[in-house]
Amino acid sequence: MEKVTAGWQRGGAQSETRQAASLRESLVGAAMSDEDTKNDEARILALHEAGDKALISADLAVLAQIFADDYVQYNEAGKAFTKQDVLNNFRTGAIRYPSIVSTGRKIRIFGDTAVVHGSESDEVEVDGKRFAVRYVYLDVLRKRDGEWKLVASQLARAMEK
Numbered sequence: 265m266e267k268v269t270a271g272w273q274r275g276g277a278q279s280e281t282r283q284a285a286s287l288r289e290s291l292v293g294a295a296m297s298d299e300d301t302k303n304d305e306a307r308i309l310a311l312h313e314a315g316d317k318a319l320i321s322a323d324l325a326v327l328a329q330i331f332a333d334d335y336v337q338y339n340e341a342g343k344a345f346t347k348q349d350v351l352n353n354f355r356t357g358a359i360r361y362p363s364i365v366s367t368g369r370k371i372r373i374f375g376d377t378a379v380v381h382g383s384e385s386d387e388v389e390v391d392g393k394r395f396a397v398r399y400v401y402l403d404v405l406r407k408r409d410g411e412w413k414l415v416a417s418q419l420a421r422a423m424e425k
Contacts, residue, residue, distance in 0.1 A: 332413035398422040
């Protein structure tokens with residue numbers, strides 16, 4: 265019984281040392297993680313700002329870089345659009361955004377996944393008809409090979425105040 269107790273005490277001390285080392289690594293990792301998170305937030309914000317500009321100018325090359333190949337967008341009616349559908353709508357002029365004004369944006373990062381929710385007031389032109397619209401949206405981004413890509417979007421019409 266004595267040997268078991270001595271072994272347990274030795275193991276206990278080693279476990280405490282490992283736990284302390286693990287805690288130190290976690291704290292250092294958390295500090296690095298906070299800095300990484302700030303950098304990722306800045307990248308995601310820049311991506312959204314570049315996306316707004318690309319939507320206004322119908323810059324298909326920039327949009328193609330922002331959207332992941334498996335991107336899907338659901339509009340306010342619940343209709344799904346793939347990356348190619350969205351790009352084709354801009355290519356043909358079926359939709360245009362003469363103006364996009366972000367009225368709020370919140371970025372939340374969970375490892376290599378980010379959720380962005382926000383609101384915007386837009387001028388939209390669909391089939392030659394122009395109108396103002398307020399959207400709320402939810403975007404999901406994934407970090408792939410060190411680069412953030414938009415993988416999914418959900419649009420909804422904002423409730424009038």
